[in-house]
Amino acid sequence: MILVVGATGVVGREVVAQLVEAGQEVRALVRDPGRDHGFGGEVKVVSGDLGSVATLTAALTGVDSAFLLSGGGPETPLHDANFAAAAAQAGVRHVVKLSIIGAEYGFTDLVSTWHLAGERAVRQIGQWPNGPQWTFLRPGEFSSNARLWAVPVRERGAVFWSQVDVKVAVIDPRDVAAAAVTALTTPGHEGKTYRIGGPRALDVRERVDILSAALGKPLKLIEVPIADVADAAARAGRQKLVVETTMSNLGRPEFQEKASQVLPTFQELVGRPPRSFEEWVDDHLGLFR
Ligand SMILES: NC(=O)c1ccc[n+]([C@@H]2O[C@H](COP(=O)([O-])OP(=O)(O)OC[C@H]3O[C@@H](n4cnc5c(N)ncnc54)[C@H](OP(=O)(O)O)[C@@H]3O)[C@@H](O)[C@H]2O)c1
Structure with a gap:
């Protein structure tokens, strides 16, 4: 059991x-x-x-x-x-x-x-x-954090986010x-x-482009302060302090170096490659329409 x-x-x-x-x-x-x-x-x-x-x-x-x-x-x-x-x-x-x-x-x-x-x-x-x-x-960071983009994408065709140039090998x-x-x-x-991660390091601009292509409509990416991301996440039920800390981490060079690494660990453990961000988007398009 x-x-x-x-x-x-x-x-x-x-x-x-x-x-x-x-x-x-x-x-x-x-x-x-x-x-x-x-x-x-x-x-x-x-x-x-x-x-x-x-x-x-x-x-x-x-x-x-x-x-x-x-x-x-x-x-x-x-x-x-x-x-x-x-x-x-x-x-x-x-x-x-x-x-x-x-x-x-x-x-x-x-x-x-x-x-x-x-x-x-x-x-x-x-x-x-x-x-x-x-x-x-x-x-490292989950692909599914993009769920927090769903309401602004649906309602305003835009993503409001911080640390948009930091590459992370997001994991499904x-x-x-x-x-x-x-x-x-x-x-x-x-x-x-x-230490498990996804198959490719992507920054937020690249992730928004992938979402935009899958939806077949242009999306605006608007950079906002970390505090605004944390406030929006708190309204969606996340712990504000956790989001603030996590987003601040993205600004640190030592974190960026480690978070962007593509590692063989998942494949070695599970016996297949990890899923791509594209796959996560394709399987969750309904959230954004
Ligand atoms: N998001 C990321 O990018 C990321 C990256 C790396 C690691 N992590 C780690 O992943 C974890 C979050 O995973 P997730 O996104 O799957 O979480 P989630 O969707 O927020 O779900 C949290 C779950 O924990 C349960 N829970 C909360 N408080 C509880 C309590 N006192 N006793 C028993 N159950 C309780 C909730 O149950 P209820 O239905 O009762 O609320 C819910 O099932 C965190 O530890 C985080 O640090 C996240």
């Missing part, structure tokens, strides 16, 4: 779907079990909150391995520690944590620091007598999920970290 945390989110929903497709028994952890989350009947929905160890211990009973996704905000170290402790109590064998690129290189921005502290907690609890083994996935969240599913369902990933 595999438990998925963050099962209602962008990556977690894909992890659930891909595990079901692979014939695995799946439990989806949600905070609001009363709502219809649209999982198939084969997925068992359990209630739990990363802020409460007691709810997690109950949800983890009978679970062999788990996908851990915490929000990436200041609560991440505590939430990861809670989850690893509950996993140890429940006898879970293996936890695959979704972390972030900055944890790979020891970046000292807030989000990287929070994920690194979360990783540290999971590692430490892994040393307890019943502690779970761990695997950390460290992706379906590939982040595929990496997690591989780590959860095939042997030999315990104690390993995987």
